[in-house]
Amino acid sequence: MLTIQQLKKTYTAEQVTLVLLARLYFNTITRKEVVDFITETTVNWPLLYKITRAHGLRSFVHVIIKQHAITAAPQFEGRLQKSYNKIRHQNLTMAIAAAKIISDLKERGIVIIPYKGPFFAHSYYGDIALRESTDLDFLVAPNDVDEIENYFISNNYSAKTTVPKAYLKYYTQHFKDIVYRTPGNRDAFSVEMHWRLMEKFSGDYPAYDFFLPHLQPNAIGGLKVNKLSPTYDLIAVISNHFVKDMSTKFKYMVDVACLIHKEGVLIDKRILYKTATRYGFKKRLQTGLALTENLLGVKIDNEPGEITDVTALLPVPLAFPLHLQRLYINEPKFIKRSLQLQDNNRNKLKFISKIVRYAFLPTYEDINQQGAKPKHLLLLSIARPFRLFHSMIKPKKL
Numbered sequence: 500m501l502t503i504q505q506l507k508k509t510y511t512a513e514q515v516t517l518v519l520l521a522r523l524y525f526n527t528i529t530r531k532e533v534v535d536f537i538t539e540t541t542v543n544w545p546l547l548y549k550i551t552r553a554h555g556l557r558s559f560v561h562v563i564i565k566q567h568a569i570t571a572a573p574q575f576e577g578r579l580q581k582s583y584n585k586i587r588h589q590n591l592t593m594a595i596a597a598a599k600i601i602s603d604l605k606e607r608g609i610v611i612i613p614y615k616g617p618f619f620a621h622s623y624y625g626d627i628a629l630r631e632s633t634d635l636d637f638l639v640a641p642n643d644v645d646e647i648e649n650y651f652i653s654n655n656y657s658a659k660t661t662v663p664k665a666y667l668k669y670y671t672q673h674f675k676d677i678v679y680r681t682p683g684n685r686d687a688f689s690v691e692m693h694w695r696l697m698e699k700f701s702g703d704y705p706a707y708d709f710f711l712p713h714l715q716p717n718a719i720g721g722l723k724v725n726k727l728s729p730t731y732d733l734i735a736v737i738s739n740h741f742v743k744d745m746s747t748k749f750k751y752m753v754d755v756a757c758l759i760h761k762e763g764v765l766i767d768k769r770i771l772y773k774t775a776t777r778y779g780f781k782k783r784l785q786t787g788l789a790l791t792e793n794l795l796g797v798k799i800d801n802e803p804g805e806i807t808d809v810t811a812l813l814p815v816p817l818a819f820p821l822h823l824q825r826l827y828i829n830e831p832k833f834i835k836r837s838l839q840l841q842d843n844n845r846n847k848l849k850f851i852s853k854i855v856r857y858a859f860l861p862t863y864e865d866i867n868q869q870g871a872k873p874k875h876l877l878l879l880s881i882a883r884p885f886r887l888f889h890s891m892i893k894p895k896k897l
Contacts, residue, residue, distance in 0.1 A: 500527060500796035501809075503536060509813045512540045513547040517556070517817070518794055520563050521753055525760055527796030530567050537569070544572035548579070550819045555631040555750040557582040562629055587628035590617045592686050594627065597635050598722040600690065603654075609646060611692070612638040612710055614735040615754075618726050621719045623757040630754070634678075634689035638735070640707045641671045641694040651679040651690075659689060662863045669876065673860050674698065696738040700828055700853040701837070702846075703778045704738050729762035730770055741787030742780045745836050747815055747822045752790055756797035768800055783840045790816050828854045829887050858884050 500522075506515045519536055522528035551557050561579035564571055594617040604611055613636070620630035639647060645667060651658075660678035662670045675695035681687045696704045714725040727735060736758070740751035759766065775781040789806040792798040794816070806812075815822045815836075826833050834854065841847045861869075861879035865886065869879055 501793045503532070509810075510817060512542050513550055514817045514819070516540070516542055516547055517550060517554070517560070517749065520560050520569070521556070521749070522795055523563050523567050523569075524559070525756060525795055525797050530569075533567070533569060537571075542572075544575040548575055550817075551579075552582075553819055553821055554748050554817070556753060558586040558631060559624075559629050559753065562626065583628060586631050589686065589688070590620060590627045590630070590632055593617050593632060593635055593688060594621075594719050594722055596681060596688075596690075598724050600635075600637075601724050604643075604647065604650060607646060607650065609639075609643045610711065610714075611643075611647075612707065612714065612735075613724060613726055614638060614732065615739070618717060618719065618724065619732070619736065619754070619758075622717065622726065622732075623754075623761045625761070627719060630757075631750070634691055636691050636693065638696065638707050638710060639692045639694055644671055644677060644692065644694060647692055648677060648679075655682040656680060656690070657682075660863055662866050666866055666876075670863065670866075674862070696735065697743040698857070700850065700857050701743045701826075702780055702850075704742065704780070705734065705774060705778065710735060729758060729765045730767045733758055733766060734771060734774055737784060737787060741783045744823070744826060745783060745815075745840055746787045746790055746812075747818070747836075749794070749817050751787065752794055752816060755787065756791050756795045759791075759797050759799050763799065766799065771799075779842050779846050782842045786812060786840060828857050829890060858887055 503515065503519070506518060510518070516537060519528055519533045523530065523533055548557075551560050557579055561576075561583040563569070564576065564579070597613055597616065597618070601611060601613065615636045616632050616634075617627050617630075620632070621627045624630050645664070648661065648667075656679035658678075659680055660676065671694060675698050676691050676693040678689050678691045680689050695706060710727060710731050713728045713731040715728050717724055717726040726732065733755070736754060740746065740748075740754060744751065746752070771784075772781070775784040785806050788799055789809050790812055793809045793813075823830070823833055823836065828834070837850055838847050841850060859880045861876060861883050865879050865883055869875075869882075
């Protein structure tokens with residue numbers, strides 16, 4: 500784990516403060532060390548709030564400050580308290596909705612797999628309110644997508660990311676999810692149904708059948724659902740945190756650290772590393788784990804990792820604004836980081852070839868905007884690169 504002096508070489512006072520507060524949760528630093536740093540340093544509290552919000556850690560930091568009696572600016576504490584109350588209410592609402600969706604679809608003979616979200620918070624953070632969630636994520640079988648969509652429509656969910664039924668076969672073959680929004684306005688949120696954990700250009704990854712046998716009972720109060728065992732929950736969550744998003748938020752290290760801290764002895768490291776090697780994300784896994792260890796002092800085993808010098812990796816996970824605002828094929832920074840974190844040159848070539856291929860694949864936006872029939876997919880494929888290029892060069896909205 501990096502010392503405070505080492506952290507100061509890369510990070511601002513606000514970023515170091517956020518790291519030290521997070522370390523308190525894992526008992527990898529003393530309260531005195533944190534208090535001394537805050538006392539001896541000029542902390543811009545409004546900026547710290549913005550960084551904490553950008554990295555999705557407001558309720559997490561709020562609880563740490565309260566539990567350890569850390570003195571902060573009153574306005575900072577007040578904003579965190581307000582955020583905590585809102586997040587707690589939202590997560591409880593989402594947990595109830597998730598349990599209902601799981602139960603309703605089970606009655607239709609459909610088993611869906613929850614990951615991340617309120618059940619992750621309850622299992623590994625110990626408090627459903629400590630982890631910010633903006634949507635619900637489920638892993639589903641591709642063959643069930645049509646029936647799941649019918650369920651959403653019949654229950655008055657509104658479509659966010661989907662295509663007309665005539666395109667669904669094409670869409671499930673080439674893309675990763677449909678997204679619907681719950682009924683109502685005030686407490687509405689998105690529900691994402693993934694048959695693939697990431698777009699194909701982000702890499703290969705285990706799918707629904709890999710995870711299905713590893714569901715186990717879980718409950719939040721009276722809400723009973725099946726969720727993944729720790730090893731497979733970790734493999735599912737790192738698909739987003741380390742593989743797709745490539746360790747670009749400090750929250751991702753905190754999530755993984757919470758899981759390891761709580762259930763480390765139950766994690767089958769052999770399966771984890773074997774899966775990473777087989778699917779070509781070993782370097783991204785090692786990068787994420789090295790950052791988790793060096794920033795938070797939490798590691799998956801006592802053996803030294805293959806990445807021993809994290810100096811070049813440090814700026815990204817605590818960047819403000821975030822290092823990657825969008826993770827898509829027309830974003831140069833996304834392409835650059837993806838190439839840097841490929842396991843080998845062969846995977847770099849595969850990544851480039853997939854990007855080129857995706858440049859010709861009509862997305863749900865292309866399909867819905869053009870309103871063409873399935874037989875006109877070829878025309879949409881021809882127009883797709885031009886639309887993609889236009890989106891790169893058009894002025895960004897302020």
